[in-house]
Amino acid sequence: PGYKVGYFVGSLSSRSINRVLARALIRLSPEGLEFTEIAIDNLPLYSPDLDDSFPPEATALKEAITSSDAVLFVTPEYNRSIPGALKNAIDWASRPWGQNSFHHIPAGVIGASIGPIGTAVAQQSLRSVLSFCNARQMTSPEAYVHYTPAVFADTGEVMNEETAAYLHNYMAEFRDHVERVLTVLPRARD
Numbered sequence: 001p002g003y004k005v006g007y008f009v010g011s012l013s014s015r016s017i018n019r020v021l022a023r024a025l026i027r028l029s030p031e032g033l034e035f036t037e038i039a040i041d042n043l044p045l046y047s048p049d050l051d052d053s054f055p056p057e058a059t060a061l062k063e064a065i066t067s068s069d070a071v072l073f074v075t076p077e078y079n080r081s082i083p084g085a086l087k088n089a090i091d092w093a094s095r096p097w098g099q100n101s102f103h104h105i106p107a108g109v110i111g112a113s114i115g116p117i118g119t120a121v122a123q124q125s126l127r128s129v130l131s132f133c134n135a136r137q138m139t140s141p142e143a144y145v146h147y148t149p150a151v152f153a154d155t156g157e158v159m160n161e162e163t164a165a166y167l168h169n170y171m172a173e174f175r176d177h178v179e180r181v182l183t184v185l186p187r188a189r190d
């Protein structure tokens with residue numbers, strides 16, 4: 001069967017290298033995954049004052065997650081953590097209390113940086129947030145991507161064979177992870 005993957009790009013930049021990475025991952029993904037971006041750029045800042053009257057953008061965010069079989073986070077590292085815009089989206093999706101949209105959802109974490117650490121610290125930070133949100137994360141393999149324009153074309157084409165194989169393997173493992181979680185917990189999210 002095919003699995004619907006809702007993916008988050010953690011950057012609001014119009015020239016985001018993480019959006020380029022997302023394009024590359026989609027191009028290199030194995031059969032059986034269908035991708036839809038879940039937007040985070042239209043959300044107001046979360047406040048508990050709005051728990052009783054969610055804005056339509058936040059309701060749409062929760063519905064996009066609920067209608068996905070799995071979620072994939074493709075995020076930059078900002079100051080050794082994740083960008084505030086992504087954290088804001090996660091906070092919205094986790095609320096109102098008792099209606100956390102990430103409960104038991106299969107999840108993957110990946111990111112690209114212009115520095116050699118490749119978002120490793122941001123990914124650890126994101127993983128603790130997703131753990132608390134009870135998402136079922138793929139913990140291995142990890143993928144820390146050092147972006148260079150010589151390797152990644154804006155279209156998502158990956159010009160280096162070794163990098164392409166590495167990203168393909170990440171997505172093949174992610175597909176298997178999604179299948180495994182949904183086999184064990186087929187109705188756990190209802």
Ligand code: FNR
Nearest residue numbers: 011013015016017018076077078079080113114115
């Ligand atoms: C950065 N950048 C960065 N890189 C990194 O490896 N570790 C970090 O902690 C930070 N911190 C950071 C903070 C802020 C506010 C900005 C704007 C940038 C650099 C970052 O990797 C680079 O800007 C990427 O291009 C961001 O990804 P997107 O937005 O292009 O997808």
